Amino acid sequence: MAASDAAVLRPARVRPRRWRLTAGDVGLFVFAVILGLFTVMSVWPGLIASHDPILQNLMDRHRPPGYPDGAGATYPLGTDHLGRDVLSRLVYGARATLTIGYGGLMLGAGAGVLIGLLAGYHGGQVDRVVVGVIDTYLSFPYILIAIVWASLVGTTLLTLVLIVAVRGWVDFARVVRAQVRSIREREFVTAARGLGAGDLQILARHVLPNTVGPILVIAGFQLGRLVLLEATLSFLGLGIQPPTPAWGTMLADARLYMRQAWWTAVFPSAAISLTVLSTNFLGDSLRDRLDPTLQRRI
């Protein structure tokens, strides 16, 4: 082979694009930190909370943020209508809200991925039934079912996680199914089958790893929706029951005292909105980074 041939065959040098810090990167960092902070709060509430979240102190009702309590400390975010420290309630409320959010997400993701894998890989009658159920689900406002379920069956932690999970599985199943349907036609699946791999092995070793990206993206979006569902239920009095604090309940209480104590309404509102905003943003960034081909509107 002549030297000139080698020169021709050498691929053109692709200059790697310089990495530049974009507004999206900064936003991703900020929102990831916020979500991380809330998660830490919910796991170790004692780190931030300075008071007992359910301890009432009727002498100190509706104290504004920064008001000194009797014991030498302050109420950083004020107190509510029963004299309970708003910050501590917010921190412990994160526990209720995020436990249900994450629990429902994991349960829903597990079930959804499993159903999606089976329907997409199997095809046929199973697939048709699953698609029918998913379509029905997406065309029907789940909040109606959630309200009836929570109000009639109960509002224990387990029930709430279940209610949230039953909303959560659909999007996972839909996206995983669509992915699997295209993956199972790919050459590496045929190759694996040719080499004698069974269905289970193909699903676990070859199909599932290729759906991880979309699953993460959906999880990002879904966490926000599930937190929103929990907050809505607890706002309607159908969440974790008092005295355990939850963001929605705090807001529902604060509604009655808006004029006297704006801080009781503003901080839970901000907490809920920030959580949902963060997960939406996280989902968006994950989608841009992991899977640019995924449809923009999910």
Add this chain to the structure above:
Amino acid sequence: MLSFVYRRLAQSLVTVFAVSVIVFIFMNLAGDPAILLLPPEARPADVQRLRESLGLNRPAYVRYVSFMTHFWYGDQVKSFKYNDRLLPLILNHLQWTLVLAVSALAISLAIGIPLGTLAARRRARAIDVAVRVIAVLGESVPAFVTAILLMFVFAVQYRVLPVAGLGVRNAVLPVATLVCLQMAILMRLFRSELLEVFSQDYIRTARSKGLREGAVLTRHAFRNAAIPVLTMAGLLLNYLVLGAVVVEPIFAWPGLGWLMVQSVSARDYPVVVGAATIAAVLVAVINLAVDVLQVWIDPRVRTV
């Protein structure tokens, strides 16, 4: 076309049936309403009499069938609390939900579509960024937070609008809350669809043959961008029902959502079940109408 409508109609019926059965099952898991309704000191004979008068002593499937038939004919099943017939009671409240929903949708369309168009035309400019920020906020801030915020500013702090109740001025805040929610979705969807359409060949052709930009928009872009938005009507509908359930109780607007939440706290199960079923019927009917409308607008769908 006709077979498509029939198939969708059957699907809608299955949905409504499934919802009513699920709701009925929950109702039975909840326990015995007769015990819940009577004071604790009631004698067993009284409980038994109430159970019989409510028809609770029969097997579940009989109760389901009788509940549903009586429900639809509206003669015997009554609200525990209002001692009223179900269907008239529910329909009576439904009208107020529809008032809210229709005005909110009209306003959202009137604001969201022009803003979405503007954002798509001036992509990555200030107006586009503003529209996208509003869209993200509108979708992330829960309806009840928006509602409380609006109420605080306009009804509590400045007292320009009534806090709650039924009336034209009272409708402003709940409608505004619903608009915040829907407009955000509409704007974002219409913007991304228009951007998609703008990159199509037929738009370039239309522009290169000298068509004015306004004509390109109205004749070519809008119609093609409207189809996917129509597809997402189901999503909008979900937000509408969510809005009704959350917003109506906050503003004491006596719609279906208010009735449902009230009945939940009063343990008035027949009304909860009835309201959920009527809502399911309504959603199914609107979905069906949207599908048919879509086939009519976009002939490509028919082959699916």
